[in-house]
Amino acid sequence: MRDLFYDLVRRNGMAVAIYLMLAVSLWVFVLIILPQLTMLDYSFRLNLPPGKIGGPEDIYTIDQYRYFFQGSGSSGGLNTLDISILFKTLLSAVFVTVFDLIICYPVAFILAKSSTGAKARLLVLALIVPYWINEILRAFAFRILFGSTGVINEVGMGLGLFESPVDFIREDVALYAGLAYAYILLMIFPLYNAIESLDRNQIEAAQDMGASWWQVHSKVVIPYAKPGIASGMTMVFMLTSGALAAPQILGGPSNLWFTQLVYQWFNSGGNWPRGSAYAMILLVVCIALVLLTMRIFKVSIGEIKR
């Protein structure tokens, strides 16, 4: 820390160094650590009326976590409803992440290796422009597209693909499409950055030595782009599993996203400690899953920041 500070002073001068240190500390402490600590603190408390807060009943407890596992029943049975929602959320997020990877890899590759200069910049701009529109508006746009009288149903019926309108919302198609679309840029750009720095000659060398199209990708491009893939997948997975707007707007009526549970505890449930505990559970499980996956694919955190 001290070395870092002196290094900054040497490179940028005292004023800039102090500003940078303060700004970064403020950012980390106020915007990241403090809210999470508060949440953590909340999650270990009971949901008490305001008058009793700070009183003798205000003690630390794991009740809120126990509720997630056992529900309100004192019988000791599992809270299968909430647990299954968590697993379904994680599974769906993994699905959305892999789906995004499959879509984005070719796009990123073409962007990085086949287009140059002005054309590449134009393509990047074309990718970004839709994101100037608010996330909620985009979700509603998808709802309209996928609705029973939406464009997709109209066209599908017009072409005779299906006879009556398909309920894409109930089938969760709209939700998956909306989520995949919501964070797709966070997959494309890390991939693009990683592939872009790959020397073109490496691809040609591999081809020249007899590698097929598939082998060029599996043996040269993908191993090289692994940190970018990991970084993109981490971001999309974390944001998808923590998404609220898209599930709220596009999710089917019988299907809850785990974040909706958290939201319900905070909002209509009026139980902040329980909401905090649920949020903590989601965070911890997601981080564990990401770290586990990284270990399996032998990617270190240090590589990702490249």
Place this chain on the structure above:
Amino acid sequence: MTKEISLEHVWVEFGEFTAVQKANLNIAGGEFFSFLGPSGCGKTTLLRCISGFQEPTRGVVKIGGKDMKGVGPNKRPTALIFQNLALFPLRTVADNISFPLEVRGVDKKTRRKRADELLELIALPGQGDKKVSELSGGQKQRVAIARALAVEPDILLLDEPLSALDLKLRQHMRTELRSIQKQVGLTFIYITHDQGEALTMSDRIAVMNKGKIEQIGDGKSIYDHPTTSFVASFVGENNVLDATVLTNDGKMMEIDAGLGTPFKVESHPAGGPALIPGDACQLFIRPEALKITKDENSINQFDSQFVSEEFEGNMRHIVLDAQGKKIKLSLINDGANAIGPNAPVKLGFAPELGIALKPGELASA
């Protein structure tokens, strides 16, 4: 095993730009053939046509008598060594070398065995488990060669592979490349802008400029008997004098370079359009072909004045002035004293060492 390559009327165009025009040549199996030319002359494009990364706009590339049209780089019997080598940084040395075997589905043990054999060949035994980044420049160079040789291609294509090395290593690698070529007996096609490399290693050289092959021949004929002004000025040093043809009997010709008595030079036998009396021409005399002479009556002599001298150890490079024209003279350092400033020097050259050519584009220094 070795296959001959022929280019028949190969043109490569990128939109308006013509990168290669009408390339016609045959490269025999087992030959060490170089393309020599300044950057942007189309030599790399031609190499890419042979390796399959570039389809000619017109014309035919044949390898072993077979038309290569539509045959991808991964299906051709060629192996390309890139200018920056393009070794895979995430793989070990052995895994780099055995990559071509890996993509052909050869099992791991056989791959390792072949990699070890090749490491032996390039004099890096037991270094297979090192990372590429742990090797020196010359070692990386050799690994790239080994990798290209792993599946025993018929033709090895080398795109300025020595340009990233320092001088000493470059000279060493020249000898080494040549000996590897002799050892494995493959056709080597070598791209370079360095005439020293081309002259020392090649059986034959094609000199290229602006997409055109100017001359094809062995090193000696390219150096001693250039057929175009570009070749004369690009390969080696040359003094250029603008002159006019006075007579030409097919064997000898007389030309006036405005330096006193007209010079007698041999009519150039190696082709190129014949010069007739009255034609403008360019006279090329190598700095080492000029001699200081005392004899008043010898032919091809002219007066000049000493301007400066550059001492290079074994050679002395002297700049002289002959009626406003700069003349370079190279002498072997035989211990003689330096010529004094502004001293008059009488120069002469043998008729067979002056080469008169139709005026053409000169290589920029």
